[in-house]
Amino acid sequence: MMECRDVRELADSFLSEQLLVETNHELLRHLETCPVCRREMTDRRALRDQLRSAFMHAEDLSPRPEFAAGLRTTLRSSQPGMTRRSVLQSWWTLAAGLALAAGGGLFVRNSTARSRLAATARVAAGDHQNCAVTFTLAERPIGLEDAGRRYGAPYRALATFVPTVVDGTIEMLERHACVYQGQRFGHVVFRYRGALTSLLVTDGVAPPVPELEPIDTGPAIASLPVGRFVGFVVADLDRTRVLHLAQALAEPLSQHLA
Amino acid sequence: MSVDLEPDRWRVFEAEAMPHVDRLFRHAMWLAGNRTEAEDLVQETLVQALQSFHRFAPGTNCRAWLVTILQHVRSNRRRKQGRIVVDSSLEERLANVVPFVPPVPDGITDEDMLLAMREIPAHHQEVILLCDVEEMTYKEIAGALEIPIGTVMSRLHRGRELLRTALARRGAGPAAMGTADKVGR
Numbered sequence: 001m002m003e004c005r006d007v008r009e010l011a012d013s014f015l016s017e018q019l020l021v022e023t024n025h026e027l028l029r030h031l032e033t034c035p036v037c038r039r040e041m042t043d044r045r046a047l048r049d050q051l052r053s054a055f056m057h058a059e060d061l062s063p064r065p066e067f068a069a070g071l072r073t074t075l076r077s078s079q080p081g082m083t084r085r086s087v088l089q090s091w092w093t094l095a096a097g098l099a100l101a102a103g104g105g106l107f108v109r110n111s112t113a114r115s116r117l118a119a120t121a122r123v124a125a126g127d128h129q130n131c132a133v134t135f136t137l138a139e140r141p142i143g144l145e146d147a148g149r150r151y152g153a154p155y156r157a158l159a160t161f162v163p164t165v166v167d168g169t170i171e172m173l174e175r176h177a178c179v180y181q182g183q184r185f186g187h188v189v190f191r192y193r194g195a196l197t198s199l200l201v202t203d204g205v206a207p208p209v210p211e212l213e214p215i216d217t218g219p220a221i222a223s224l225p226v227g228r229f230v231g232f233v234v235a236d237l238d239r240t241r242v243l244h245l246a247q248a249l250a251e252p253l254s255q256h257l258a
Numbered sequence: 259m260s261v262d263l264e265p266d267r268w269r270v271f272e273a274e275a276m277p278h279v280d281r282l283f284r285h286a287m288w289l290a291g292n293r294t295e296a297e298d299l300v301q302e303t304l305v306q307a308l309q310s311f312h313r314f315a316p317g318t319n320c321r322a323w324l325v326t327i328l329q330h331v332r333s334n335r336r337r338k339q340g341r342i343v344v345d346s347s348l349e350e351r352l353a354n355v356v357p358f359v360p361p362v363p364d365g366i367t368d369e370d371m372l373l374a375m376r377e378i379p380a381h382h383q384e385v386i387l388l389c390d391v392e393e394m395t396y397k398e399i400a401g402a403l404e405i406p407i408g409t410v411m412s413r414l415h416r417g418r419e420l421l422r423t424a425l426a427r428r429g430a431g432p433a434a435m436g437t438a439d440k441v442g443r
Contacts (some may be wrong), residue, residue, distance in 0.1 A: 010412065012353075012414050012415050012418065013396075013411070016389055016390075016396065016414070018394075018395065018396050043361065043362035044362065044418070047366075047418075047421070047422070047425075048390045050366060050368070050371055050419075051375070051386070051390055051391065052390060053368065054307050054368035054369075054392050055284060055288070055372070055373040055387070055391045056281075056284070056391075057368060058284070058368065058372060060287075061283075061284040061287045061288060062280065062283070062284065063280060063283035063284075063287075063297070064293075064297075064298075065284070066368040067278075067300075068276075068279050071279065071300070071301060071304065072272075072276070074301060074305075075268075075304055075305065075308055076268065077272075111292055115300065124404050149393075150317050150319045150321075150322075150393060151317055151318055152316075152317050152320075154317070184317070184318070188426055202317075203315060203316060203318075203440065228316075229317070
C-alpha cells in the first residue's frame, strides 16, 4: 500500500502523466483514502493550470500581428521555386519512375509496403496483448481528447466513434492513446462475441481493402484502410470473423476520422 | 516522386506548423526576453523546420517538434556566445535537500505567477515551461534540452518547489502569510 511519502515523491510524475499504469492506479487508490494528499495534488494541479493560463494570456509575450504575416512571406520565399529547369527535371523523374514501375518497380514497392504493414501489424498485436489484455505498457496511456490536442484531430475523433455490427453486440470497455514499441496508437477496446477486441489506428501503410495479416500465433489480426491511417482489428476469435469485423468497420471509421 | 512536392510540402507545413506560431513565439519571448531576438529565433526555427519537414512524422506532436528545434537553435546560439553550462550532478544533489516546501498560496494572480517564475533559475524555468505549459513528455524534454531524463525529473521537481517558495515569498495569499497581511495590502 502506498504511503503519503511515496505519493509526494511521485507527485511530479503523476501530474505530468508519466507514471506506469500500475503505479498510477496505486497512487489513485491512495488519493481516494487520503484527503491531505488529495488536497496537495489538487493544489499542484491548480498551480500548473494557472501557470499555463498566465503564460497563454500574457500580453507582453504575444507576437505582433504583422510578425506572423511577415513570417509566411519569408518562409514561402525560402522555398525553392519551381523553375523551368526543375519542372523539366521533374518530368524526367516522373517518366523514369513510370518506366521503372513498368519494369517491375511496382512489385518492389508493393513488397516493401507489404513488409512495413506486416511489421506494424505485429506491433499492433503486441499492443493488444500488453495494453488491452495484460495492461502492462511501459508508458501510461492518455485520453483521446488529450491525444487529440497533442497529436492531431483524428485521435479526438476516435473518442466518439461508435463501432456497430450486424452479427452481434459490442460492449465498449476503454478508449485511449497508447504507445507500444515506439508506435503510437489510438486504441478502442471492446467486447465482441465474448472476446476482448482491439481496434487500433496509427500512422503507416494501409492495405487497399481490409485483409487478414499472416501471423501464425496469438490472436487473429486484420488490417484495414482508415483514410490516411492504417487500422487493425485484433481479437482471439475465428480469423474469418475478425476479417468480417474489419470489413464492417473500415468505411464508417474512415468517414468518422475524415 | 518529386513532382509537385514543393507546393504540397508548403501546404502541409502551413496546416501543421503555422497554427503553433503564437505558442512558439511566447516560448521564444520568455526565453529571449526581448522581441527582436524572439522573432529572430522563431523565424530561424520555422525555416529549419520547413527545410527538414520530411523528418516530421504526421500524426505526432508538431508543437513539441517545433519547440525542440527552437531549443536547439537557441542552444547553438548560446554555445557560440560561450554561455555557462549547468552542472547537472549538482542539481540532482540539490533536488534532494529542500527542507520545506510551503503550501500553494491562495489568490495568485497571473502576474504573481510570471514574476515568481522569473525568480527561479533559468534552467528550472525551461523544464517547467516545456512540461507544464507545452505539455511535452519527459522524453521529448530530454531530447529538446539534450539532457538525461533523470535531470529533467530533478529540475522539474526542484523547479516546482522553488516556484512555490517564490510565490509564498511574494506573499501571494493567506495560505502563505496570513489573512491579516492580505487584508493590509
